[in-house]
Amino acid sequence: MKKWQLQVGNWLTNHLKLPSDVLLELPRITTIGQFHAYIENHRGLILFTDTELQLKLTKGSLKIVGDHFVIKTLLPEEILVEGTIKEILFLESE
């Protein structure tokens, strides 16, 4: 069932030019240089420290590594992080 949904979603994005993040519930990450990262469509906070941020996603999780992190705004599906971003990693769930 899930696989079928994914296939339909893929077809829609390819042929109707609909944004993939909405249809497939994927995160949309916008960064401004090194110091701003804006993540939409996350599913919650796992970990937050000065140097690391981990977010739940629909599938797997997202890890951002850097320095002097401050969460500027935290909303159920959006998050804005400020600091010095060094890495953005997608972690596959087991």
Place this chain on the structure above:
Amino acid sequence: MKQVQGTWLRGYITIQVIGYHPELFFDLCTRHEIDVWQIKKVDQTTCVGNIFIKDIIKTKQIRKQTRYKLRFVRKTGLPFAWKKVNKRKPLLIGFIVSLFFITLLSNMVWKIEVAGVRPEIEKQIRTTLSENGVYPGMLKFSIDSPSNLQKKILDNIPELLWVGVTEKGTTYSLEGVEKTSVSEQESRGPSNIVAAKDGVIVDMYVAKGKPMASVNDYVKKGDILVAGDLSNTDSEDDDEEKTHNKIAVEAEIYANTWYESTITVPLQANYKVLTGNVNRKYYLNLADLNLPIWGFFQETYKEEQVEVEQKSIHFFQWELPISFVKKSIFESEQITEKRSRKNAREVGIKQAKTQLQQTLGHEAEITNEKILHEASENGKVKLDLYFTVKENIVKIQDLSQGD
């Protein structure tokens, strides 16, 4: 992107969460629709972040279900600032009252400076000013404009030639110039008196000099009336004696002179008069907004003439954008007057007479007037008038000019 807005106006609290993975408490808050922002991790077990005042109770309820410890670190925003000020009400009231007083005092007359005149006249100026409501302690709104004051002072004190009124903040400074009556030059050179106009001599008063004409003589303009040369014209004296015999003449000679003038008078006259009824309204003006403060429920006039006076309010030396507006509404009446021909003639003669008197000065006396020709056309009466005037025709001619 949704943003947390109006944080300072709505007021917010910085909270400190202590516990294992404290950031997860903020995550929990967002799931209960509480806005959180500026989250910082201080160390492994403490985290700080901001929440709105309105969400405090909700946050506390969430905390009860968890094992976190909550501490309020700092309160920021308008509601807290207001609370603080409210606690010191006398201070607040004092502040408002002092502002009010400063504005009031900035709009008062504090000093009147008079310069350039003698002390007696200065005293007179001061009394005239205080009669017109300009004295220390008076509010500036009720005072006339400087140009009006200038006019009033000049009307009241004939000794003044000119007076300048300037308004410098709370000070009125006046500068006056007195009329100085210049005494006639005593030592005039030898001179003759000649006729300034054609006319028939009526009266002659010769104080010094040799009269060359007599009463009832017809003289032409430029004729010598009184000669300054007293020496006998037949005898040939030497030059020195000749100059010695020449004197400065003094005389008053009145003659009848004649003037013609043409004047047209309309048979119908329209003019506007004020009935004397007046409504006064006062406004506080801010930019384009007029806020009425006095003068409600007044009857409106059918025809009116409106005068608006605007005075800006000062705060120290600065002009505030607020001004005090006084609006006077005068009731007026349109009057149409129809003149009969006889009436128009009278009006015309009177008008011509005053015109002539103005050009001749008040020493001249209009003794007789005649209508030479009268015609009426297009609702107008045209008059050709002839006047006989008794006036002084003395004109002094200097004899030393030729030297």
